Amino acid sequence: MGEAWRIVAVRRLSEAQLARLSRIAEVEYFEDLTDDNREEFLAALSRAHGLIGGKLELDEAMLAEAPALRVVSTISVGYDHLPLAAMNRRGILLCHTPDVLTESTADTAFALIMATQRRLVELANLVREGRWQAHIGREHFGVDVHGKTLGIVGAGRIGAAIARRGALGFGMPVLYTASTPKPELEASLGAQRRELDTLLAEADIVCLSVPYNADTHHLIDAAALARMKSSAALVNVARGRVVDEPALIDALQRGVIRAAGLDVFAEEPMPGDSPLASMANVVATPHIGSATHETREAMAQLAVDNLVGALAGRGPRTAVNETVLRRATGESREAQ
Structure with a gap:
């Protein structure tokens, strides 16, 4: 039966991973x-x-033209770019790659924290562009x-x-929002749960790591930004549309x-004419949260395993x- 399978693979797969897929199916690679x-x-x-594959392009119209499709394995932890409701109706199993990118993404978040607090990009450019003419004064302090x-x-x-890095590495008091309490986080780091409005008002650095969905669309809007301290920084490694980008630009200006x-960012790649690209008080990176050799390899390997x-x-x-998974594995056992 394995020889009858047909797989479409897109981006980010190594020769070894493609060879493994080719042993069980006919593979068309893009x-x-x-x-x-x-x-x-x-x-x-x-x-x-x-x-x-990575950055999969799939919508309901494309699903309708793929009657044999049974499994979609995305090389990402997020899946807001895929039509989950339509896949559930069709009984198409969706797999993703959590866990393996956790530490790399947390590293990226903390790099952004360091860069915004100490103005690293802005001051590195001062040196790069030959504008370092005198001792650094208060106007350049971080x-x-x-x-x-x-x-x-x-x-x-x-x-x-991210919380572990802050609490254990930098002695930072940690506040968090979550739908349910996190006893382990509280016990190990002394973290304290807060409602969003309270957290925004108390934190010096607000770091976003929520999934994107209807409930988190523009979670950080003009009203939320107004609740933050004027001395505070916002760090986003979640999804661009969690933040109302025009409201953020206005708040920074x-x-x-x-x-x-x-x-x-709300649109990726970010348009070159976006004010965010040229603002001195913004550190912008091109969605590099998991972009290390080791992590991307582990993500692709997990997607192949899936x-x-x-x-x-x-x-x-x-x-x-999981509902589709239980149905699929149950049918498989019955067939055996």
Whole structure:
């Protein structure tokens, strides 16, 4: 039966990973998707039982043209770019790659914290551009990180990892928001749970690590920004649309908050004419949260494990829609 499987693979897979997939299925690989190969990709998808890759492009109309599709394995922890409700209706299993990118993304968040507090990019450019003409004065001073209050909005895996870095490495009191209390975080770090409005008012650095969904769309809007300290910084490693970007730009321009460190944006790549690209009090990086050799390799490997396990009937390691998973594995056992 394995020889009958057909897989479409997109981006981020190594030769070894493609070879592993080829042992169980016919694989059509697209190193990238462009206007030139879009029709070829859609034709391949229409025949596919499995789809795997990074930055997957899939919507309900494309699902309708892929009647054999059974499993989608995304090389990402987030899946807000995929039509989950339509996949559930079709019984298509969705797999993702949590855990393996937690520490790398937390590293990125803390790099943004350090950069915004100490104005690292702004002052590095001062040297790079030959404008360092005298001793640094008060107009170039940064702000200490150690001892400042760190507010984590969304204390899941990544939020908890950021909190550990702040509390254990920099002696930062930690506040957090979460739908349920986090006893381990409170016991190990002395973290304190707060409602969002209270956290925004008390934190010196507000770090966003929530998933993107209807409830978190523009969670940080003009009113939320106005609740923050004027000396505070906002760091976002979640999703760009968690923040009302025009409201953030306005807040930064008017000094409602002091600075922002951003790895995600409402539109990606960020338009070159966005004010965020040129503001001195913004550190902007091109969505590099998991962008290390080690982490991207681990993410791709987990995605391959998920797809192979799902097609083999064993079940994936990390499924999103557990109801579909139980149905699929139950049918597999019955068939045996």
